[in-house]
Amino acid sequence: MAEIKKRRLGKTGLMVTELGLGAMDTPTVPEGEQALHTALDLGINYIDTARIYQASEYLIGEVIRARGGRSFYLASKTINRSANGAQYDVDRSLSLLGVDAIDVYQVDDVLPEDWDKVMSEEGALAGLQVAKMRGLIGHIGITSHSLEVLEKAIACGEFETVMMEYSAFYHETEGLIAKAKERDIGVVVMRPLGGSGRTSSIRTRMAAGERVLTPAMLLRYVLSNPCISVAIPGVRYPDRVRQNVETAETYRPLTEALKRQWEVEAEAARFA
Secondary structure, three states, rough: OOOOOOEEEEEOEEEEEEOOOOOHHHHHHOOOHHHHHHHOOOOOEEEEEEOOOOOHHHHHHHHHOOOOOOOHHHEEEOOOOOOHHHHHHHHHHHHHHOOOEEEEEEEEOOOHHHHHHHOOEEEEHHHHHHHHHOOOOEEEEEEOOHHHHHHHHHHHHOOOEEEOOOOOOOOEEEEEEEEHHHEEEEEEOOOOOOOOOHHHHHHHHHHHOOOOOOOHHHHHHHOOOOOEEEEEEEEOOOOHHHHHHHHHHHHHOOHHHHOOOOOOOHHOOOOO
């Protein structure tokens, strides 16, 4: 029976399914809870959430309680930049999720102007280090859309995971992904399908009979990169989970030629 392959999440040592689930929008539809159950039933073992994602941690907590515990890895995030704020967010996450510890906790969406604050003695990193010493979190990560911040985060040696955008539509991070791999930092890929808005547009064009890069093709593109650890497409509906899992179980890695061809097609689609 086919199953989702696992990869090592860098120096955390966690063996995560290369397909995870981003739970930002999952609570926005009635089917969201079933989508989470479906993901777990089909073998996905990495669920990503955040304090700022409205009702997401609570919904995941409900699923954990309904299943009588958890057998998957949890990642959450704080948008706070101060040590006290980050520690407060960890405590709130633990309460809503109903767990004793969270596997990966990330400083979220760090901008260049946030860097010095986050890294200061009273910054968010220091707060998460305290939470880790207390046994409340297992590993510390960072997320950013800034290439400058990602470069610093990879080089500084303080983070065990980095989350960044990467897809056929946005492959500017490919070099950074390779650098993170060299330093044994786990790479979590957000927006592997190009984001919810682009995915909706793709499905509309597919329904109209247009030739487009399908969600399955886009996911295959990301999973073909051996330097990433896990891709976390945002999912709301059970059928989307099933489609993603089928792709993860059956895909073959792209050749370099096909990879570049799809990048050209993605670039053209931006203006379609």
